[in-house]
């Protein structure tokens with residue numbers, strides 16, 4: 001079974017989560033491509049897609065949401081899992097509600113899962129730093145790779161069940 005793991009990531013935290021998911025699926029015996037969402041032209045050649053994105057201002061990165069929207073018809077015939085990587089402590093007043101939940105409904109995803117992310121002030125641009133200083137969320141790396149692996153194993157088990165249906 002051919003699986004695509006694709007991510008939209010600005011500062012690399014989500015890309016690393018995607019890689020950990022891909023490694024776990026490879027260990028389970030799947031044939032996996034792991035790509036940045038911006039490098040994926042089509043999902044046509046895959047049986048299943050695991051698509052994730054960092055969340056900024058309540059929105060997915062445009063390369064990940066664009067990949068999903070551009071492939072909505074193809075995705076309806078394929079198994080799709082989605083994950084968001086974010087820090088719920090970083091929310092601005094009036095920002096859009098969670099975009100990914102609606103995307104997951106539109107695309108018929110099996111699941112949309114949330115992982116805690118990483119906030120590294122050194123990496124941020126001037127405007128982002130100003131925003132973070134105003135909100136004062138906890139900073140650091142809150143990613144739990146055991147939780148990521150556990151989720152990937154669940155996805156793998158569901159995929160195996162689908163394959164034998």
Ligand SMILES: Cc1cc2nc3c(=O)[nH]c(=O)nc-3n(C[C@H](O)[C@H](O)[C@H](O)COP(=O)(O)O)c2cc1C
Pocket residue numbers: 008009010011012013014015054055056057058059085086087088089090091092095116117118119120124128131132
């Ligand atoms: C300016 C800014 C805005 C953010 N907005 C949100 C948000 O609305 N919701 C959320 O859950 N996380 C938010 N985050 C946290 C990021 O999603 C988190 O840092 C994530 O791990 C970044 O992943 P990346 O390194 O792959 O880009 C924000 C972070 C920054 C710097």
